[in-house]
Amino acid sequence: MNDGTGTTGGTGKIDTVRLGGPDGPEIGVQGFGAMGISEFYGATDEATARDTLDAALEQGVTLIDTADIYGSGANEEFLAPFVAAHRDEIVLATKFAIERDPARPQHRGIRNDRAYIRQAVEGSLRRLGTDTIDLYYMHRRDPAVPLAESVGAMAELVAEGKVRRLGLSEVTGAELREAHAVHPIAALQSEWSLFSRDVERSAVAAAAELGVTFVPYSPLGRGFLTGAFADAGKDLSKDDFRRHQPRFTGDNAARNAALLDPVRKIAAAHGATPAQIALAWVQQRSAVHGLTVVPIPGTRRRARLEENAAATRLTLTDAELAALEPIAGLVAGDRYPDMSFTSVSREG
Template sequence: MTDRIDTVRLGPGQDGPEVGVQGFGAMGISEFYGDTDEAAARDTLDAALEAGVTLIDTADIYGNGANEEFLAPFVAAHRDEIVLATKFAIERDPERPAHRGVRNDRAYIRKSVEGSLRRLGTDTIDLYYMHRRDPSVPFAESVGAMAELVAEGKVRHLGLSEVTGPELREAHAVHPITALQSEWSLFSRDVERSAVAAAAELGVTFVPYSPLGRGFLTGAFADAGKDLSPSDFRRFQPRFTGENAERNAALLDPVRKIAAAHGATPAQIALAWVQQRAAVHGLTVVPIPGTRKRSRLAENAAATRITLTDAELAALEPLAGLVAGDRYPDMSSTSAAREV
């Protein structure tokens, strides 16, 4: 692959790292989306670097640390070429597989960063995110503890995930926040209520996760029960099941029409739409689609070179408001649940 994507700088000011305008979400390599061919996944990571996709995103919860361990050899081989992001805050219990707790206390943060550093085989994490917010823990404690990690050299930059605009401002007052990661796509736009405007105001980079609606926007799924493997968590997501899935599949017609006009795929149109949020809202946007195939990586990266017309953007505008079903069965830990 010879064409490399453009680059942008993360965060406010000129101190943030420079990355490709599209990043790589590594979650699906280890869990949630069915079985993985490890050799193909490693080849996909190589393809990402070749394409200029340099922001590599993981979390300690993915595979209970297995995702970070999987990335360690790639990190070791390319440490100076990538910007490494990982996350803490979601606690799992081996005795209760479905349990997801949220912890933001100082002791947990310090324990978590040491675990991530060990599994990733590195001395420093470039971008360390609070994966979910526990509103009972003040930002003075949680972001304050994260700031201590910066002072100690264990972390270079701080990020938050799934916070509202007022929460972002409050945290940023404790220590500068470089990036905000939340779900943002043609199907999920609740972040536009307050978080996007706050990020633009503060110069915080927005990192949309699931910019392809967990694959729904590729047009590849119509019936989760038939199209997805038994171990795929999307089989239990509201938007992928029953009448919701049927209604949502019907919403993709304008995406397909626009894709045909550009000689592109529906996935590329969905990614181009997310990328153009930068111009619409006046902020830096670096989406992190995930894939385990080199061919899909190339397809995703090529979307950064597609520009949608005003008429095409207008045709896509109503989709999010028509989507059936929530993003998760339980939305309580998302920023949407705390929006006023």
């Protein structure tokens, strides 16, 4: 890494790490979250999004992350031509467990049972146009289904060659240890950013202990940390789901926007952007906690992809890290209107 100056762009490929330990595939130290291409953040221009995927490979961003819920399968279908063209160059991750009901657009059910897992993987394989998924995540945990049943069913997929490695999302440290005892878990994906640090209660330590790669989603606070919007209710389109997240609207948004002042000051000192400071902070959790960290920021534009990748070459000083330390504890509002399906709801 360099000293962090002049990092709004970047040339050359990003550094690499091993996914899930020394025997895992080599991936870029930053991945790509594809969710926003298909849903949740407003309309997408397909040609621009495909150019962004090309930019990802040019930068060495090789972990490509999707899920069957994104666009109700549309995201996986969108990625299929890219997967076919670059299958040996990427590590492909997708997820199951969140069930949607067309008759109830706002409904989200959680399914972890063996029958559903087998149904879900076949659908993802078909939509992605591939014989094998490199990393298959359980997207959310249903406490009513024993982890041994769910992870055991996922392990069967590995034995059958349909899946290469297993991942979990939004689980506690205890749940990660329990699952890892059934079958090795390569990656844990949960929200982790300057605004969201509840994973540090138990999950991070467990991942470090077990050699599990941590994959932070929403490392840019769904764009709020970049300054792209100040109040979701006023600044974003009506179909943007951030309008329904408590911390991004009304009085909460105003309070949280004020927390970005040190981020902007540090960015100015480095000749960088606030987004790059937020990503550098997440990336440096690797050294702080002693584990491999591969954040997956999402974007639909080449310039943003290049900006994000350049953040991997930025190093924050101890003084700068100290200035950023209090932010998460001051954030107003929860991550979701309903926190019951997150790991923090099951922490002891």
